[in-house]
Amino acid sequence: MYETECIVVGAGVVGLAVARELALAGREVIVLEAEKHKGLHASSRNTTVIHAGINYPAGSLKGRLCIEGKKRLYTYIAEHNIPHKQIGKLITSAVHSDDAGIDLLRKLQAKARTLGMEDLHLLSAKEVHHMEPEVLCSGALWSPTSGIIDVHAYMDALVGDIEDHRGSLALASPVRAGQVKNGRINLQIDDSAQTEISCRTLINAAGLNAPLVARAILGRSHEDIPPRLLAKGTYCVLKRPSPFNHLVYPAPHGVHASLDLGGQLRFGPDSEWIDEIDYQVDERRIKPFYEKIRHFWPGLRDGDLAPGWVGIRAKIGTGKTNDTDFRIDRTELDGALIIDLFGIDSPGLTASLALAAEVKGFL
DSSP: EEEEEEEEEOOOOHHHHHHHHHHHOOOOOOEEEEESTOOGGGSSOOEEEEEEOOOSSOOOOHHHHHHHHHHHHHHHHHHHHHHOOOOOEEEEEEEEOOHHHHHHHHHHHHHHTTTTOOOOOOEEEEHHHOOOTTTSSEEEEETTEEEEEHHHHHHHHHHHHHHHTTOOEEOOOEEEEEETTEEEEOOOEEEEOOOEEEEEEEEEEGGGGGHHHHHTTTTTTTTOOOEEEEEEEEEEEEOOOOOOEEEEEEEEOOOOOOTTOOOOOOOOOEEESSOOOOOOOOOOGGGHHHHHHHHTTTTTTOEEEEEEEEEEESSSSSSSGGGGGGGEEEEETTTTEEEEEEOTTTTTTHHHHHHHHHHHHHH
């Protein structure tokens, strides 16, 4: 049986960021990834947006770690020359919402200030029109620190840091089972060699499968492990050049318009609950996008949208206020330590480096 100090399960952006943090701190760390490539699930199936941290509840992990993570991320990607653009975001109110829509934006601005964000500006419809002539709204909040990033280049840089500090990444290494015994966590890997490896500290950053990995470990209580809940989101793309230069997010629950680094405009995601991981695009879900998008962009023409892709978000609840936050569980067993990361959906990418620092603080 192989032995190491720390194992991180999951090579998405969060798992890699955690492994990097531990490796930089001098820990011996191995990352186990079930797939043949890193970041194949939530990390590469999202809008790649760097979020400002505006719309999360006060006191939540999502709010605090998004704001802290954004600062860390911009510093990191600048130091590593990772492609990105700080293009900013317009959070718009519907043109027919009148004073209620502007009041909502003012409340978002006030909440952001309590979190230390002083750079949000309330814009009139005329000012928005100057920035985005085709956007229809009664006003908007301008978030200058929102942006987009090349996620794959970011993950490559994280792996480089891990390996430069004597850590390693093992692909095609799904955790089949585990057991806590004599102060160590012994894992059975379902690879061609049926490898067995043990560690004193296990970080479960398996994303969509984090609850399944947690339940695979014998010798620990399963009572507090949340169910695996999967929220499937479909995206569509604009088939012609984008009329927008910025991110456009209608408040409070409109369809998000985002750009990639190549300038393609994407819309979504919508949301539906599913039982198993399924990345097939149901083209019937594209038609409802038209009406929703035309609320803020009446220039959308019939036939402009094409099916894009599907992302799946890890959830630990169905939308109640108390079950939508990130969850970090710390469990000590017989001298061994397990840290589970549950419900790491958006803004997990933005918060990844701050999440990693948070995890290190649990050790």
